[in-house]
Amino acid sequence: MLTVALPKGELLKNSIRLLQSVGLDFSGFLDSGNRQLQIPDASGQAKAILVRAQDVPVYVEYGQAQLGIVGYDVLQEKKPQVAQLVDLQFGYCRMSLAVKASSSYKTPLDLPAHGRVASKYVNCARDYFQGLDLPVEIVPLYGSVELGPITGMSEAIVDIVSTGKTLRENGLVEIATLYQSTARLIVHPLSYRLNMGNINQLVEQLRVEQLTVM
Ligand SMILES: Nc1ncnc2c1ncn2[C@@H]1O[C@H](COP(=O)(O)OP(=O)(O)OP(=O)(O)O)[C@@H](O)[C@H]1O
Ligand SMILES: O=P(O)(O)OC[C@H]1O[C@H](OP(=O)(O)OP(=O)(O)O)[C@H](O)[C@@H]1O
Structure with a gap:
């Protein structure tokens, strides 16, 4: 069977x-x-x-x-x-890099070297930043990753975005798309x-x- x-x-x-x-x-x-x-x-x-x-x-x-x-x-x-x-x-959704809308980070390369990126998708995040040759610290989380930048724990997040509502309601914006899913x-x-x-x-x-x- x-x-x-x-x-x-x-x-x-x-x-x-x-x-x-x-x-x-x-x-x-x-x-x-x-x-x-x-x-x-x-x-x-x-x-x-x-x-x-x-x-x-x-x-x-x-x-x-x-x-x-x-x-x-x-x-x-x-x-x-x-x-x-x-x-x-x-x-349908996409894997995105997002930051606080009020921050000065407009592209991934604006992020500070050795800055922190919170994510449930640690391997995707690590591969992406290795591809950019930008050393960052990946902070593994199990959910509600939007809280990373809001609380100041991380400069950015790598997470799933579908409608964009969660980002909007938490004052975050996408600055790059890693891939579509x-x-x-x-x-x-x-x-x-x-x-x-x-x-x-x-x-x-x-x-x-x-x-x-x-
Ligand atoms: N907001 C969304 N809209 C559309 N598809 C989504 C959304 N969030 C996740 N997905 C897709 O659905 C899959 C399952 O997501 P779901 O949120 O149900 O589980 P999860 O949070 O990844 O897992 P778990 O709850 O077990 O930790 C994801 O892997 C992704 O492909
Ligand atoms: O763009 P949107 O339509 O708002 O969807 C995106 C949200 O959906 C997923 O969260 P989920 O509901 O799986 O909860 P989680 O925070 O526990 O991962 C993802 O992590 C975002 O938080």
Whole structure:
């Protein structure tokens, strides 16, 4: 039986919608009273496990799930050994560098050498500043990173921006975009090569459906 790893949070609804369009129903995860972390599809072809967004590639890399749905941002941060097969065209956001709107930093190179940058995406932030040849201290945080510059702990943040509302409401502005991100269908490479549980057919169906459903 195929196992699909689904991310809790922002990408869950659209992931479930997409899978429904190819006949796999995991809508039970959307029931507010439901605390089950794995549910079988009614057809008996597959089951889904519900994990934190950052953990989706872990289950796929280790082969406990053959398929998963995860943001490109997470793949950039963790660089897991998985095949990235389809850009699912939802979960649009961008990884940005932001500073206080009132600061004098208008471009990344205006930031002071050895200044601090707070982020949940420490590898993305580190790679970006290495590419600029600007030495900075990356301060790892787990959320609400906008508070870094507000409290004065850091000069800047590297974080996901979607509507821009969170930045605006906290007096921050973007000064650079590291990359754009969308949800991706990822696959365990060996399972794909061996076509386990007819995985290739399902991937093709998802490739077609994502164009019409979203
Ligand atoms: N505001 C947003 N708008 C659109 N997509 C987003 C937004 N925030 C995050 N995403 C995308 O959705 C994915 C999951 O984000 P979500 O906020 O649900 O989890 P998370 O905060 O990264 O993880 P966790 O809560 O487990 O720490 C992200 O990796 C990104 O690809
Ligand atoms: O541009 P916007 O549409 O306002 O969205 C951006 C916000 O969404 C994410 O936060 P999330 O809700 O995941 O909370 P977090 O601070 O715990 O990461 C991200 O970290 C920003 O704070």
